[in-house]
Amino acid sequence: MIWIAWRRLRSxxxxxxxxxxxxxxxxxxxxxxxxxxxxxYLHAPCHGGGWSTANNVFCxxxxxxxxxxxxxxxxxxxxxxxVALAIASVLGAATVAAEFDRGTVRWAWTQSRxxxxxxxxxxxxxxxxxxxxxxxxxxxxxxxxxxVSYGTRFDSQVFLVDxxxxxxxxxxxxSFTLVAGLLVRHPGWLVVFGILVGMGTSYTVNKEWxxxxxxxxxSILADKVxxxxxxxxxxxxxxxxxxxxGFRPTGQSSIPSPSQSTxxxxxxxxxxxAVSKVVLGKTPRQSESNAQSAEIETTCExxxxxxxxxxxxxxxEFWALQDREGAMVLGASALLWWSGWWWVRRxxx
Amino acid sequence: MSAASVVELRGVSKVYRRRIALRDCTLAIPxxxxxxxxxxxxxxxxxxxxxxxxxxxxSSGEVSIFGHPGALDVASxxxxxxxxxxxxxxxxxxxxxxxxxxxxxxxxxxxxQLARDYLAQLGIGLEQRIRxxxxxxxxxxxLTLCLATEPELLILDEPAAALDPAARQDLLQLLMQQxxxxxxxxxxxxxxxxxxxxxCDYLVVVAHGRVVVSDxxxxxxxxxxxxxxTTTQDHWPEGAVVIExxxxxRDGMVLLRxxxxxxxxxxxxxxxxxxxxxxxxxxxxxxxxxxP
Numbered sequence: 001m002i003w004i005a006w007r008r009l010r011s012x013x014x015x016x017x018x019x020x021x022x023x024x025x026x027x028x029x030x031x032x033x034x035x036x037x038x039x040x041y042l043h044a045p046c047h048g049g050g051w052s053t054a055n056n057v058f059c060x061x062x063x064x065x066x067x068x069x070x071x072x073x074x075x076x077x078x079x080x081x082x083v084a085l086a087i088a089s090v091l092g093a094a095t096v097a098a099e100f101d102r103g104t105v106r107w108a109w110t111q112s113r114x115x116x117x118x119x120x121x122x123x124x125x126x127x128x129x130x131x132x133x134x135x136x137x138x139x140x141x142x143x144x145x146x147x148v149s150y151g152t153r154f155d156s157q158v159f160l161v162d163x164x165x166x167x168x169x170x171x172x173x174x175s176f177t178l179v180a181g182l183l184v185r186h187p188g189w190l191v192v193f194g195i196l197v198g199m200g201t202s203y204t205v206n207k208e209w210x211x212x213x214x215x216x217x218x219s220i221l222a223d224k225v226x227x228x229x230x231x232x233x234x235x236x237x238x239x240x241x242x243x244x245x246g247f248r249p250t251g252q253s254s255i256p257s258p259s260q261s262t263x264x265x266x267x268x269x270x271x272x273x274a275v276s277k278v279v280l281g282k283t284p285r286q287s288e289s290n291a292q293s294a295e296i297e298t299t300c301e302x303x304x305x306x307x308x309x310x311x312x313x314x315x316x317e318f319w320a321l322q323d324r325e326g327a328m329v330l331g332a333s334a335l336l337w338w339s340g341w342w343w344v345r346r347x348x349x
Numbered sequence: 350m351s352a353a354s355v356v357e358l359r360g361v362s363k364v365y366r367r368r369i370a371l372r373d374c375t376l377a378i379p380x381x382x383x384x385x386x387x388x389x390x391x392x393x394x395x396x397x398x399x400x401x402x403x404x405x406x407x408s409s410g411e412v413s414i415f416g417h418p419g420a421l422d423v424a425s426x427x428x429x430x431x432x433x434x435x436x437x438x439x440x441x442x443x444x445x446x447x448x449x450x451x452x453x454x455x456x457x458x459x460x461x462q463l464a465r466d467y468l469a470q471l472g473i474g475l476e477q478r479i480r481x482x483x484x485x486x487x488x489x490x491x492l493t494l495c496l497a498t499e500p501e502l503l504i505l506d507e508p509a510a511a512l513d514p515a516a517r518q519d520l521l522q523l524l525m526q527q528x529x530x531x532x533x534x535x536x537x538x539x540x541x542x543x544x545x546x547x548x549c550d551y552l553v554v555v556a557h558g559r560v561v562v563s564d565x566x567x568x569x570x571x572x573x574x575x576x577x578x579t580t581t582q583d584h585w586p587e588g589a590v591v592i593e594x595x596x597x598x599r600d601g602m603v604l605l606r607x608x609x610x611x612x613x614x615x616x617x618x619x620x621x622x623x624x625x626x627x628x629x630x631x632x633x634x635x636x637x638x639x640x641p
Contacts, residue, residue, distance in 0.1 A: 112428030
C-alpha cells in the first residue's frame, strides 16, 4: 500500500517539488539582494539615511530599492503560505477523495489489506510528502525573514513563515483533507476548502488563542506619560508583540474588552478636560505643554483608579510560542488522523 | 441456513438516504457454483454484491461469508474473496505491470505467473498504460487482477457489460478457465441471459430489491412450463403455481411453476426459455415494488 500511495502521488510530489524549488530560488535571490541593499543602506556612504549630497543619487537609489523590496514582502509571504497549504491540501485530497472520486477505492478495499491499513499507509505517505516538501519552505523562509527583516516576528503573516509553524499547519491541512475526503469525495473542491481551513485556523489561533499560549508581560507607562514622549515605548522591548495598549483599573491583571477600553479612554479625556479648566483656567487642551498634559492625565489616572499599560509578549518568547502553537496544531492533526482511522471502517465505498 | 454455504444473506435490507436498495433479502449460495445474479437496472444487484464484498454494510440483517458473520473488512476474509466492480476501477496513470505490482503488494497470495500468462493470452502488453486500454482490455486486466489472487469466492459485477462480442468471449473464457481449474465459487451479475445459460449453474433473480428466485438453474428450467391458452380457464395442472398470466395480452401465455409432475394429457405444456422465466418473475414483482 505504501508503494501504491507513493506511485499515485508521485507526479503530484514531483510537481510540488518543482514549485518548492522555485519558491526557494526566489527567496534566496530576494533575500540576498535585501541583505546587500540593507548593508549598503545602513553603512557608509548612506548611513541609514544620513548621506551627503555627493552620494544622493546612489543612496536614493539604494534606499528606493531596499524599501521597495521590503514593501513587496507581504505578497511574497502570502504566496509562500498559499503554496505550502496548497501542497498539503492537494496531497491529502489526492490520497483519499480522489480514490473515491475515481472509484479505485473499491479496488483498494477489496484486496487482502484491511481498510485501516490502507488508511494508515496511504495517509502516512501523504503526511510524509507534505513534511518533506514544506520543511524546505519553512527553513528558507526563516532565513529569508531574517535577511529581509520585515516588521516584528509576531506579525501574523511573518509568524506563520518564520520557524517551523508552517510545517505544523501544512500537516494539519493534509490531515484535514485526508479525513474530509472520506465524506466530501470531490478532490477539486476539497483542495480549495483545505487551503481556506488552514488559513482560517491560523487566523483564528492568532486572533483568539496565541496570546494565551505564553506568559505575557505588562508595562505600566506612567513614567512615559510624565516624560511626555508618546512615540517611544521605553518599557517594551524592541520586536515584542504588543497586543493591548490602553487604560485599565489599577490592580487588574486581565485585558479590558474593547468597549471597556473605550470607556476608560473617554473617562480619562473627560477628566483631563475638566482638570485642565480648573488648573489652567483655559481651553482648548491643545494649548497645554506636553508636560502639563501628562501631569493632568496622571492626576486623572489617580482619581479614576486607572493606569496606562501595555501588555506584550517579549521577543524572547518567540520559540516558546512557536513550539506551543505547533504542538497544539500537531495535536489537532493527530486527532483528525485518528478520527479518519476510526471512521474508515464505518463508511461505504 | 446451511453452514456449507459460501454466501448467506439473512433478512438483509439496505437503505440509502431516500431509496430502498434491498428489502429483506435471504439467500444461501452453495459452494463451487457459478451463480448468476440477474435483474433489471436498479434492482439492487450491485448493492448486494458490494455487501458480499464488504464494501458496504447492510442497514439491517446479517451477512456471512464462508460461515463467518460480522465484519467483512478483515484481511483474513478479504484474502479469500476477489471482487470486480462494474466500473472496473484501475489506476489510470499506472502501467499494466504497475497494476500487477500493486496487486502483488496488496494481497497475501498472488500468482504473478498466472496473471502474466492470462495477459499474454489476451494480448495485453505489460508496458501499456491503463488509460490507453480499451474498455474490453480494462475489464480483462481487472478480471486478471481478481483471478491471480486465486480467491475461493469471485464476486463479479457485470464483468462483460459493454464489451464487444470478441472481448466478451475472451473474458468469459478466462473466467471459465479459472473456474474449471479449481474449487472456486462465482457470483456474477449480468443482463446477458445467454451468458447465464453458457456459464452459470445457479440463478438468483432480484427485482425491486427483493430476491424473487434463487435456485439451481437446471431445476428452474425443468420446474417451469408455459401453457398456451385462449380460453378463460382457471384450472391448472395439479401442483402448478401461476407465475404470470398473460392471457389477453399478445402472446396469451401462462407461466407455471410445477411442483408435481404433470400426468394429465389435456394440458399442452411447453418448455420456457430462461428469458421467459426471468422476465415473468421481473414483471410479476413490479406489483411488489409499491409495497413498503
